[in-house]
Amino acid sequence: MSFESLGLIEPLLRAVQETGYTSPTPIQAQAIPAVLTGGDLLAGAQTGTGKTAGFTLPLLHKMAAKPQQAGQKRVIRALILTPTRELAAQVEENVRIYGKYLPIKSMVMFGGVGMNPQVDALRRGVDILVATPGRLLDHHQQGNLDLSHVEYFVLDEADRMLDMGFIHDIRRVLAILPQKKQSLLFSATFSDEIKALAERLLNSPKVIEVARRNATADTIAQKVHPVDRDRKKELLAHLIKENNWHQVLVFTRMKHGANRLAEFLEKQDITAMAIHGNKSQGARTRALSEFKSGQLQVLVATDIAARGIDIDQLPHVVNYELPNVAEDYVHRIGRTGRAGAEGEALSLVCIDEEGFLADIEKLIKRPIPRETVPGFEPDPHARPEPIQLGRRVLHGAPGSRGGQRAPSTQGAANDRRPADRNAAGRRPGAGAPNGARHADGRRQDKGGNTSSGPRAGGKPRHPASGNR
Known part of the structure; x- marks a missing residue:
């Protein structure tokens, strides 16, 4: 099977060809046609199977088929939610790599960095927004972004979202988005919690699972x-x-x-x-x-x-x-x-x-x-x-339930704090005792000292690995 056989438009095929890939992975071969048909999708694929291109390519295809009118201000038509800053940066890099020959503008948004550059980018207009939940909600609360025009919503690595304690933020985001939209949920595992979230988010979804549940790659x-x-x-x-x-x-x-x-x-x-x-x-x-x-x-x-x-x-x-x-x-x-x-x-x-x-x-x-x-x-x-x-x-010794999950209230001890929150577990800008906050999320204590919360990190992947 080739990317051409999936029905993608020529500018996308040209961009894919430049990355060096000629054949879609199994998740891409199934997800791309499913997204193009317009229905909701629940997709299970383990890490490294190419799921990012599985949703970015068909979304770009559909958005290019219905371009905004010339002279119209760009509105956010697609929202992709990811659990971490590094993943958000990579997904947005994929969007730019595959959409390089299309008149579509994207941006990435996460916590731990100043909000003002993000506000400026939103004012200039954006078609596809890739974001982490906490910073997205901060901007919404401050009236910086309008999600009322979202036609496509992607929840990427949903299992990791739940592991990191983002379920309440996800519910708040869902309450903001339009009822009528195409929703895609991607997860490495299909736990009962994921199924419950899918039931809330998706409408009669097509279900794709390209690997054994919780399986490791044979390679x-x-x-x-x-x-x-x-x-x-x-x-x-x-x-x-x-x-x-x-x-x-x-x-x-x-x-x-x-x-x-x-x-x-x-x-x-x-x-x-x-x-x-x-x-x-x-x-x-x-x-x-x-x-x-x-x-x-x-x-x-x-x-x-x-x-x-x-x-x-x-x-x-x-x-x-x-x-x-x-x-x-x-x-x-x-x-x-x-x-x-x-x-x-x-x-x-x-x-x-x-x-x-x-x-x-x-x-x-x-x-x-x-x-x-x-x-x-x-x-x-x-x-x-x-x-x-x-x-x-x-206790990791035999018979001691060593793999028991940590209580979410103490997740910071195990580096499980949501990645776009600060060390106290609050999002930058949220109300907090004993200190004011700067616009970029830094905290100032009573003595006038400032300290930064977690900062964004992670270099976007090389274009050649864009559909992995």
């Missing part, structure tokens, strides 16, 4: 290296040097753990940087850029920060620490083995995490092969210890 070779908790750092450095790895994405559970690991690797003459919610926009953008270009050997990331990472043929993903939520394992290792390329996902597992591992194997419905690295054999007499996550303690 990813998975392996577990058992190791004592206090020897993980050494083992990771050994694997990188011994195998001469040049591009490795490493996951930790918490931000301070990412920082410590990156510092250790640097001392071992391995170039490494950490990326997480506390890093400034400049630091995050620089780390992603250097990692994608190959200047940086290791990028150490928390789950939320890594949502913006999409790299062609990323060869290695390492779970330095297993996630306490099993579904996050699928998202993590989905950063490799994309679009048919082979990848390797290694997990360094200590005795404390055996419960987490059991939950993951139950979720993906298969055991992960174990291989002990010579010289790093774990102590057979070691006893499991509780795992500290901020103020919470999790």
Whole structure:
């Protein structure tokens, strides 16, 4: 099958051809015709299957078929909602790449940066708006944007939206949008919560699911290296040097753990940087850029920060620490083995995490092969210890319900705060005690000091990876 056979207009086909892709992925082959017919869509596809092009291409096609009249002020006709800033930047980059030969204007909007440039862009007019929920609602509350003309609404990575506690913001956005519109919901998993959200949002949707529920890609070779908790750092450095790895994405559970690991690797003459919610926009953008270009050997990331990472043929993903939520394992290792390329996902597992591992194997419905690295054999007499996550303690040992979800009220301890909110869990501009706020979302305390909330990060993906 070719993109031409899907019925897309010539300017879109030309733009797609320039990215180097000639054949649509399975989700694109099914989603594009479904969106073109005009009905609502519920689509399930694991990370790296090309779902972004699955909705951006048909939306651009439909909007080009009904252009606005010359001289008319541009109004927002399509709204794409994403959970994180990095993903928002990538999706909007896709829109610009594929719409480069169309008279359609797009913009991206997220928190942690000044609102004034976004207000200026809205005043100039925009056809497609890609946004995170919190900042979108801030602008709406201040009367900066009009969503009454929205014809197309996309909820991307809906499962991650719910994981991050955005359900109330999503409901508020839905209340603002017109009743009559075409709605598309994309999710890596179809949980009961997703089905409930789809029932509220979608009208007799077509359902597409191109991969097994909660499945990992067959192109990813998975392996577990058992190791004592206090020897993980050494083992990771050994694997990188011994195998001469040049591009490795490493996951930790918490931000301070990412920082410590990156510092250790640097001392071992391995170039490494950490990326997480506390890093400034400049630091995050620089780390992603250097990692994608190959200047940086290791990028150490928390789950939320890594949502913006999409790299062609990323060869290695390492779970330095297993996630306490099993579904996050699928998202993590989905950063490799994309679009048919082979990848390797290694997990360094200590005795404390055996419960987490059991939950993951139950979720993906298969055991992960174990291989002990010579010289790093774990102590057979070691006893499991509780795992500290901020103020919470999790027990990852067998039979201890290690993969239990964290209460949402304490999500910040695990870097699960909605990405466009500040450290107190409030959106920039929202009412808060003990301090005023600047227009750009920074907070000023009683002493006159200012501090920034989380900033936007993540360099949009290279055009060649636009439909992955």
